[in-house]
Amino acid sequence: MRKTFQSWDGESVVVSWCEPAEAWVFIARHSTVLGPATGGTRLKTYGSPAEALTDAQRLARGMTYKWAGARICLGGGKGVIAMPPDPGPRQRNQALDHYARVLKSMRGAFRTGADLGTTPEDIRRIRRGSGQVVGMREGHPDDPGPFTAVGVFAGIKAALRHRFGDDSPSGRRVLIQGAGGVGRPLAALLAEAGAEILVSDLSPGAAEAVRETCGGQIVSPERMWDAEIDVYAPCAVGATVNPDTIPSLKCAIVAGSANNQLLADSDADSLLGRGILYAPDFMINAGGAIAFTAVARGERDPDLLNAKVAEIGQSLQEIFEEAASKGETPLKAAMNRAEAFLASGGKAWPASGASVR
Numbered sequence: 001m002r003k004t005f006q007s008w009d010g011e012s013v014v015v016s017w018c019e020p021a022e023a024w025v026f027i028a029r030h031s032t033v034l035g036p037a038t039g040g041t042r043l044k045t046y047g048s049p050a051e052a053l054t055d056a057q058r059l060a061r062g063m064t065y066k067w068a069g070a071r072i073c074l075g076g077g078k079g080v081i082a083m084p085p086d087p088g089p090r091q092r093n094q095a096l097d098h099y100a101r102v103l104k105s106m107r108g109a110f111r112t113g114a115d116l117g118t119t120p121e122d123i124r125r126i127r128r129g130s131g132q133v134v135g136m137r138e139g140h141p142d143d144p145g146p147f148t149a150v151g152v153f154a155g156i157k158a159a160l161r162h163r164f165g166d167d168s169p170s171g172r173r174v175l176i177q178g179a180g181g182v183g184r185p186l187a188a189l190l191a192e193a194g195a196e197i198l199v200s201d202l203s204p205g206a207a208e209a210v211r212e213t214c215g216g217q218i219v220s221p222e223r224m225w226d227a228e229i230d231v232y233a234p235c236a237v238g239a240t241v242n243p244d245t246i247p248s249l250k251c252a253i254v255a256g257s258a259n260n261q262l263l264a265d266s267d268a269d270s271l272l273g274r275g276i277l278y279a280p281d282f283m284i285n286a287g288g289a290i291a292f293t294a295v296a297r298g299e300r301d302p303d304l305l306n307a308k309v310a311e312i313g314q315s316l317q318e319i320f321e322e323a324a325s326k327g328e329t330p331l332k333a334a335m336n337r338a339e340a341f342l343a344s345g346g347k348a349w350p351a352s353g354a355s356v357r
């Protein structure tokens with residue numbers, strides 16, 4: 001664990017053990033330069049507590065960049081509930097209630113929403129126990145997934161335009177890994193726009209549900225890297241783009257919702273070397289964050305929220321062009337922008353783009 005802390009540039013981590021559920025809780029606050037730490041809560045079974053801590057720290061760093069990249073004055077943080085294998089519903093609720101108590105004790109130092117493994121019902125439970133949930137309002141959609149999908153859809157179109165000179169998904173083959181809260185609505189948007197959907201999920205039922213509604217084909221997780229596609233859209237776990245998988249990728253674009261899609265920042269250089277366009281994760285997957293921040297500030301109109309989220313496409317187009325003109329990776333261009341915003345304390349912004357400030 002010492003190494004994990006030494007190699008992390010964040011501010012603090014709250015650690016707690018929930019005895020009845022045998023679950024660890026980690027709440028990592030990476031940067032509060034722009035505002036109070038805010039980020040989703042992930043519930044997952046990990047190989048070890050150290051692995052869960054590292055995940056919380058990396059995800060919190062990603063949130064710092066996500067807020068700064070979207071010009072939203074909030075800080076980067078993330079909550080992780082590390083469950084034992086195969087938890088029952090009672091154990092799960094015990095862990096969620098414990099987590100809510102930890103959040104409450106932090107008195108606003110971390111505010112949260114849904115992430116991988118947590119359902120809207122889980123988040124309602126956390127809200128009841130802590131009062132520290134962002135964006136949810138009575139009578140308003142409480143699932144960020146569809147908004148995130150709208151942002152990823154806009155980002156894929158921007159990437160198609162940059163790569164092929166035409167942003168239409170029609171006839172493009174898109175492989176979606178993860179048919180969950182984001183992958184499902186993303187598949188629907190792409191299929192409606194004429195894309196051919198390939199879907200891969202550890203859960204055969206989840207993949208089948210997408211195939212039933214969107215057509216296309218199911219690809220088993222073992223055969224994923226054999227698929228000849230235009231776009232790989234990682235919408236499940238992180239680090240699927242790494243030195244082992246990059247040589248096998250048969251696509252022109254990597255653009256999806258998963259956080260920390262790259263194992264390391266240097267993987268962006270390898271993608272550039274292979275001529276694969278990478279849409280930086282913290283920019284393309286900011287739709288839920290942008291929408292929920294707007295909801296928290298009083299916006300209610302779903303069309304306006306979707307339009308605000310879709311501005312992610314414009315921001316990414318600028319990033320792709322800037323990166324191409326400088327001969328650098330889109331990741332570097334996006335990080336430079338976010339870091340400039342952070343360095344200015346949330347005041348300066350070098351160009352136009354999505355904003356909810």
Ligand code: NAD
Nearest residue numbers: 117144145148178180181182201202235236257258259288
């Ligand atoms: P989810 O839990 O609703 O769905 C994830 C799906 O991926 C599940 O169907 C699961 O079976 C599948 N899956 C898990 N591991 C897999 C693997 N190794 N191979 C194939 N399938 C696998 O999660 P979600 O809300 O859709 O989020 C997906 C990703 O997007 C996560 O990385 C999350 O952090 C990120 N993200 C989500 C949002 C959001 O609004 N929900 C916002 C930003 C980023």
